[in-house]
Amino acid sequence: MARKKGRGGPGRKPRNGANVDSAPISKDEMHNEKFEAYYKMQGILPEDEWDQFLQAFREPLPTTFRVAGCRQTATVLNDLIKNTYAAQLNNVHVEGEKVQPPTQIPWYPEGLAWQFNVPKKVIRKEQDFKRFHSFLVFETDVGNISRQESVSMVPPLFLDVKPHHLVLDMCAAPGSKTAQLLEAIHSSPHLPNPTSTPTITECPSHLSSSLPDSSASNPPSSTTPSSSEELTFPTGLLIANDSDHKRTHMLIHQSARLPSPVLVVTNLDASIFPFVRIPADLGRVNTEGDGGEKDGGSGGETTKTKTKMIPLHFDRILCDVPCSGDGTLRKNMGIWKKWSCADGNGLHSLQLRILQRAMRMLKPGGRIVYSTCSMNPAENEAVVGAALRSIPGFKLIDTTPHLPLLLRRPGLTTWIPALSIPNPTSTDKKERSIKFFPTYASYSEWFESDGGGKGGGRGKALESLWPMSGDVGLERCMRIYPHLQDTGGFFVAVLEKELAKPVEPKKRQASGIPAPKAKKPKLEQEEEGGEDDMVEDDVEEAVVPDPNPHTESNTPTPAPGSESNKGGKQQKGKGNGGGKGKGKGRREELDETGGDFNENPYIYLAADDPVVQTCIKKLHLTPSFPSSNLFVRNPTGQPARSLYLTNEIVKSILQNNDYERLRITSAGTRVFIKQQGDGGVSKLKAAEAAEEEGNTTGRFRILSEGLPLVLPFVEKESVVEGDMQTLRCLLEVYHPLLERCGERFRNELGGRPSGNHVVRFPKDGDTLTHDLLVPIWKSNVSLSLMIDKKAKSALSLRVLGEDVTVAGKVAAEAASKGRRGGAPVDGDTVVAEPEDDEAVDAGEVDENAEDVDDVME
Numbered sequence: 001m002a003r004k005k006g007r008g009g010p011g012r013k014p015r016n017g018a019n020v021d022s023a024p025i026s027k028d029e030m031h032n033e034k035f036e037a038y039y040k041m042q043g044i045l046p047e048d049e050w051d052q053f054l055q056a057f058r059e060p061l062p063t064t065f066r067v068a069g070c071r072q073t074a075t076v077l078n079d080l081i082k083n084t085y086a087a088q089l090n091n092v093h094v095e096g097e098k099v100q101p102p103t104q105i106p107w108y109p110e111g112l113a114w115q116f117n118v119p120k121k122v123i124r125k126e127q128d129f130k131r132f133h134s135f136l137v138f139e140t141d142v143g144n145i146s147r148q149e150s151v152s153m154v155p156p157l158f159l160d161v162k163p164h165h166l167v168l169d170m171c172a173a174p175g176s177k178t179a180q181l182l183e184a185i186h187s188s189p190h191l192p193n194p195t196s197t198p199t200i201t202e203c204p205s206h207l208s209s210s211l212p213d214s215s216a217s218n219p220p221s222s223t224t225p226s227s228s229e230e231l232t233f234p235t236g237l238l239i240a241n242d243s244d245h246k247r248t249h250m251l252i253h254q255s256a257r258l259p260s261p262v263l264v265v266t267n268l269d270a271s272i273f274p275f276v277r278i279p280a281d282l283g284r285v286n287t288e289g290d291g292g293e294k295d296g297g298s299g300g301e302t303t304k305t306k307t308k309m310i311p312l313h314f315d316r317i318l319c320d321v322p323c324s325g326d327g328t329l330r331k332n333m334g335i336w337k338k339w340s341c342a343d344g345n346g347l348h349s350l351q352l353r354i355l356q357r358a359m360r361m362l363k364p365g366g367r368i369v370y371s372t373c374s375m376n377p378a379e380n381e382a383v384v385g386a387a388l389r390s391i392p393g394f395k396l397i398d399t400t401p402h403l404p405l406l407l408r409r410p411g412l413t414t415w416i417p418a419l420s421i422p423n424p425t426s427t428d429k430k431e432r433s434i435k436f437f438p439t440y441a442s443y444s445e446w447f448e449s450d451g452g453g454k455g456g457g458r459g460k461a462l463e464s465l466w467p468m469s470g471d472v473g474l475e476r477c478m479r480i481y482p483h484l485q486d487t488g489g490f491f492v493a494v495l496e497k498e499l500a501k502p503v504e505p506k507k508r509q510a511s512g513i514p515a516p517k518a519k520k521p522k523l524e525q526e527e528e529g530g531e532d533d534m535v536e537d538d539v540e541e542a543v544v545p546d547p548n549p550h551t552e553s554n555t556p557t558p559a560p561g562s563e564s565n566k567g568g569k570q571q572k573g574k575g576n577g578g579g580k581g582k583g584k585g586r587r588e589e590l591d592e593t594g595g596d597f598n599e600n601p602y603i604y605l606a607a608d609d610p611v612v613q614t615c616i617k618k619l620h621l622t623p624s625f626p627s628s629n630l631f632v633r634n635p636t637g638q639p640a641r642s643l644y645l646t647n648e649i650v651k652s653i654l655q656n657n658d659y660e661r662l663r664i665t666s667a668g669t670r671v672f673i674k675q676q677g678d679g680g681v682s683k684l685k686a687a688e689a690a691e692e693e694g695n696t697t698g699r700f701r702i703l704s705e706g707l708p709l710v711l712p713f714v715e716k717e718s719v720v721e722g723d724m725q726t727l728r729c730l731l732e733v734y735h736p737l738l739e740r741c742g743e744r745f746r747n748e749l750g751g752r753p754s755g756n757h758v759v760r761f762p763k764d765g766d767t768l769t770h771d772l773l774v775p776i777w778k779s780n781v782s783l784s785l786m787i788d789k790k791a792k793s794a795l796s797l798r799v800l801g802e803d804v805t806v807a808g809k810v811a812a813e814a815a816s817k818g819r820r821g822g823a824p825v826d827g828d829t830v831v832a833e834p835e836d837d838e839a840v841d842a843g844e845v846d847e848n849a850e851d852v853d854d855v856m857e
């Protein structure tokens with residue numbers, strides 16, 4: 001399956017929706033008078049740094065990536081990069097000049113982020129770089145490496161997410177920061193990390209060859225999901241939201257590389273994000289932050305007594321808001337030509353409403369990180385300042401002690417807004433000039449005059465664009481500039497909600513805080529009206545300014561459920577709410593493109609469902625497996641093909657909220673799938689075999705991405721020990737015969753029934769630095785390694801030092817014939833994969849896969 005080339009090109013929608021493009025332009029064209037005039041006026045830098053600042057923006061951005069996944073995997077990979085690849089690349093010369101090898105980004109924790117700046121032609125020509133690039137591509141595909149702009153790695157680091165935290169990523173697509181947040185939630189050393197792929201699956205202690213077979217070998221004795229969850233899954237939650245429906249699918253695709261039972265993806269306008277209902281007892285436990293959870297009742301059963309519901313408040317919220325993106329000039333070169341101060345002005349109102357909404361959904365003591373890839377104070381300090389003044393009880397955190405090696409400048413405490421207006425000295429009406437207004441009064445005066453456009457249809461700009469009186473500590477914000485550490489431009493502010501009880505609404509009004517007319521989110525109005533328990537004490541604080549009538553800039557597309565969407569096509573939502581907890585009837589749902597919200601429901605299976613019980617038996621799972629946390633996604637609620645797993649809090653959300661109201665696009669992760677074929681045997685024969693077995697529930701297997709989550713519940717005795725001969729054989733051939741495998745493995749597996757098995761390849765301190773666990777499928781005559789082709793290639797490269805897989809050989813052959821093959825060079829098309837039905841049978845082909853290049857920032 002070849003992927004289309006997806007990066008750049010004129011008209012490409014960038015990360016924030018502004019209409020800029022990344023088509024290359026010459027350095028001579030990299031000028032913009034208005035940009036320079038505007039930022040010089042703001043005094044963002046000392047005069048003597050100005051040239052360096054502009055010059056840095058004209059240079060290509062280095063390629064940056066971070067090593068993701070669990071600590072074990074990350075350490076192995078990082079050592080490999082440091083000791084093998086970077087060492088090899090330290091001595092590459094092109095046309096007599098030394099090429100800089102990859103270097104560690106100095107400020108990133110534990111040296112896990114890297115950068116290099118090597119022209120594509122060098123990567124294509126130089127064997128060592130080519131090999132390094134292949135390695136990066138494969139490891140990225142399997143989720144162990146995340147290619148991400150270095151400044152974009154900053155906000156999640158300041159959010160400081162812990163495994164028990166309830167986290168909301170308000171504007172999450174395409175998802176590079178979501179991935180970081182997920183990794184942080186899964187970061188406990190006691191939890192198996194789904195962010196490590198089976199290529200080096202972290203081995204739960206009871207399956208490890210290296211750990212003593214003592215109490216650790218016993219599966220958790222409790223049969224309640226909550227106690228097994230404590231031992232296995234984080235108790236936290238990550239809701240990743242984006243208002244752009246297409247981009248939520250990018251987000252889902254991106255996060256599929258980091259399968260997690262704690263993830264929920266929603267498709268809502270963040271500025272009117274509705275409250276999520278949770279049972280009060282669950283909320284209380286979360287507020288206490290002890291990470292423990294009550295059993296929310298077994299799946300499929302209906303709780304008789306009415307449970308008191310409360311709105312969920314988050315421990316951490318990331319507001320990586322849509323922005324004008326002028327900090328991305330180095331990659332979105334079209335901004336040089338198109339920059340206008342109107343872009344930032346036009347986004348200010350939405351950004352402010354998103355931040356205010358986040359503040360209202362935060363727990364006392366909780367933290368918000370607000371970030372943009374813009375340098376414009378209209379989108380940064382003006383937003384943060386106005387938000388802090390409108391909702392008391394928050395403060396900006398001084399972040400200087402954190403990441404001390406990250407060079408940054410303090411936030412601006414004053415700035416001068418400007419408008420883009422028709423150039424009064426030009427006859428061309430389309431020509432614009434920039435006009436500064438030091439005060440809101442001077443702007444108002446101009447606005448009221450004819451020159452201001454009164455009567456000409458121009459809406460008035462918000463006063464919050466201007467600096468306001470009163471010190472809110474804006475210098476605590478962070479500004480990152482390209483010349484400081486060879487990055488893009490970026491802005492980050494860290495806000496904390498005080499633990500003290502917020503002041504009464506009346507006192508707030510008396511404090512002179514500008515409180516533009518409250519405009520409650522539609523969903524919230526309904527929520528408040530219908531559910532006493534959902535009314536928050538600070539509901540009156542919905543100091544949401546009127547939508548900015550200022551119409552100069554590219555306005556972001558109206559989001560689902562937003563007022564601005566009202567004129568759109570309306571269609572009915574479908575399905576029921578997935579069992580109990582269905583909200584208040586049907587609502588008309590719209591997505592960004594005007595289509596309906598067309599998602600299947602989330603229906604939990606009863607723990608004693610025959611299919612669940614068959615899975616437990618056939619897949620050799622211990623009784624502690626959280627069987628009531630499995631759900632299916634189809635209108636009938638039948639376990640037809642895939643079974644998904646969540647933790648308790650996600651289950652509680654899905655069962656107590658209308659999934660259509662929250663526009664839940666995805667939740668949890670798929671762990672079991674019905675085996676359609678039987679390795680090398682036809683589907684018909686497989687079906688016949690299943691029939692003969694009297695197994696009408698079908699035969700499910702553990703999906704490779706689900707394995708890390710399921711492993712702690714796999715019975716130790718059922719795991720077969722493999723050897724290097726067997727591993728090579730499984731990698732080289734799609735369906736190798738058992739006779740080709742190592743003798744001990746052959747003998748052990750030979751006596752076992754056909755179906756799903758887990759194989760452990762013990763660490764040998766040499767080729768395998770950690771135990772490796774993989775799922776295989778045994779048919780009557782052959783075996784199949786049930787991991788996808790890219791994961792196979794990555795594993796082969798890492799363990800055997802070469803890609804011995806069929807796909808790898810085809811790619812190498814194509815490359816040797818002069819066709820492009822092997823790993824793609826940055827932004828290029830991925831080589832066509834060989835025709836075979838293995839991945840399809842294995843259910844590993846993602847039909848909804850989006851262009852992964854687009855997913856990379």
Ligand SMILES: C[S@@+](CC[C@H](N)C(=O)[O-])C[C@H]1O[C@@H](n2cnc3c(N)ncnc32)[C@H](O)[C@@H]1O
Pocket residue numbers: 015016017152170171172173174175176177178241242243244247268269270271320321322323350556559
């Ligand atoms: C800067 S990008 C986010 C990048 C993302 N955090 C990441 O690290 O990959 C801004 C995102 O906000 C989304 N967006 C725009 N308006 C929105 C709104 N009103 N509510 C939620 N998301 C919005 C855009 O679709 C875009 O994906």
